[in-house]
Structure formats: C-alpha cells, structure tokens
Amino acid sequence: MATIKEKEGMIENFYYYNSHEKQFRCIHAKRVVIPGFEDMLLYIHEMIDRSDRYTVSEGITGLLLESGSTKEIAINEARIYLVKNEYKIGDAILKQIEKTGISPSFLDMLYCGE
Secondary structure (H helix, E strand, O other): OOOOEEOOOOOEEEEEEEOOOOEEEEEEEEEEEOOOOOOOOEEEEEOOOOOOOEEEEEOOOOOEEEEEOOHHHHHHHHHHHHHHOOOOHHHHHHHHHHHHOOOHHHHHHHHHOO
16 A cells, blocks of 8 residues: 655645635645645645644645644545545635635746746
8 A cells, every 4th residue: 555655855835725814824834645646736734723733735725625633644634535525626626716716836836837
C-alpha cells in the first residue's frame, strides 16, 4: 500500500478561504500527497484559531477538507473524505470557484510556474 507523505520541500505561503470573513488569508503550509489523489493540490497547515490542530485544504479553492489533532490524523481524515467523495470533488471545486474565485496560491502557480 502506498504511503501518505508530505511533499519534500520548503513550507510555502498558502491562501485558504476563510468562510467567516469571506476572503482568502495567507498562512504557512506544506504540500501533501495522498495516494490515488496525486493530481490534487493539497496542503497541510495549522488551524488558524487553534494551533493544536491541523487542517488539510484543497489548493485551487483554498477550502478545508478535513482536520485532526495531528498532521497524520488530518491527512488520514482527508484521505477518507476524498475516497468517499471521489466522484463529487471536481464538481465541488467548480462550484466553489464560481462562488469565491480561485485561491491566489493557485494563480501564482499558473502565472509563475511551480
């Protein structure tokens, strides 16, 4: 079985979507790769209001997928969520783009290259 791992490299600036403030906010995050979803842009970061919890967010829209008390738990919860909703993810991302736009993190990658 393939393992879940954080992408090697530096911590990046990442823009998540804050649904309470209705805007993107910049934080430090690290790319994460989940087997079966290698083509998805996923990030792990501390929760904004709780540094004792971690969140996995989707990189195009900046939306939270799942969280947990450790990085490993958050990543595993995200994997479970993605497997369960595999055929709905694309539509959910498109709907969110229509609603809130694209995360500045993703725009930077498009225009500057990764």
